[in-house]
Amino acid sequence: MATKALTLYETTIGKKAVMAVSGVVLLGFTVGHLAGNLKAYAGPTEYNEYAQWLRTVPALLWGTRLALLFAVAAHIYSAFSLWRRNKQARPTRYHKKADLATDYAAKTMYLSGPILLFYILFHLVHLTFGGQIFGEGLIFGLEGYTWEVSNPYNNLVRGFQHWPVVIPYVLGVLALGVHLFHGIWSMFQSLGANHPKYNHLRRDVAIGLAALLTIGNLSFPIAVMAGYLEPTALRFNFPELG
């Protein structure tokens, strides 16, 4: 019997491994992203200096961006390819089907995923490329909300003073939490990280990280809405934050 030469990506397991590894890269980013943004609580100067610091080495900044872009592309492409395959595996659906083990998060991965994609695009348009996109004009047409060059702190805080920014943000963060609740646990399973001694920790890690990222990220709009974080009148001059 001829054994078919097998490349990893050709197998369903290989595709899941790609999803898991790209997912870990993206998870790592979200953790670092939250850690960085928590500097908002240290004050506008610390926050803006951190933002400036991120851009001091363009090669690192763009290297990270490219790596993330690649991870997102791999994650989405594998998901789509598995989704198509899985649909074909059951062309006729059951009239009745009980979910005995499937939780809400697992069932809605194909929903929370696209929500996250659209949310990330919105988030980039808003806080990363806001200056280039809206220029001197009103961001999303919101009254009194203009881009301040060299002051990402104010761009963040002023945004959360408006419901049209808060609502998609909250939805995006909740989708992230739900996606990670299944995704992190699933990652262990897909990569074969399995040992009876540590298996119970896999769910705990998933819940812990999903909760940390959800609560941490939700704290920003709450802090702004509650008046704890306020726009600063300080002026900054960071040439890299154009």
Place this chain on the structure above:
Amino acid sequence: MKTKNLKLHVWRQNGPTDTGRFEDHVAENVSEHMSFLEMLDELNERLIADGKDPVAFDHDCREGICGMCSMVINGHAHGPHERTTTCQIHMRHLFDEGWDEVWVEPWRASAFPIQKDLVVERQALDEIIHAGGYISIRTGSARDANEAPIPKPIADRAFDAATCIGCGACVAACPNASASLFTAAKIAHLGLLPQGQAERMSRAKRMVAKMDELGFGGCTNHGECEKACPKGISIDFIAQMNRDLLKAVITDRDVPSGHGDGE
């Protein structure tokens, strides 16, 4: 003795190419002590007496070990009782659920074509076994006990995997019609034991390649298979299969010269 009238919606399909449809029946005075298959037997006797075509369904041992019976009862592969094959489901289990209306469907997966009504062709599972679910060396006659030292926990785990009866409920219950639990159990019960080590890597590659080739879906780690499995086989074995496959493919030493690995 509790009896009940039960509304039945049974999947009828003349052959693999027929589109199929639900047929409604009423099972009258069903005793709680009847097995589900006996209830269908009675329905069939009535259909035969009326000169109609009886409902075709798979069954053999009727004691939960052969893996033949296969139907989805109100959305539950093998019916509403954990770790129980369809043949061991009794009507009291349905009464306990409070069901007055029951939808009976075949396993649904493109790799399991429907032969007739509730009977599906599960040859695909055999093909996965043919691809590597064996030890190809001659092992000789039975050896003395404990000649090959196997720690008890390992032997127990191998046995847990080996309890798979190949019924296909994992495929039926999986949202993706994936055969991962079946394949994983077969890979694990050999891969855990010393006799299975020689071919452990090539086995994982071949069986996974065959599983994918046959049109089963991929695993998305929902865990439905584990709940549906009449033997309660753990999805931990799927993680083990993933690990074996990843290791096998990444550390592949096969030279692509047209020679198979080990054959």
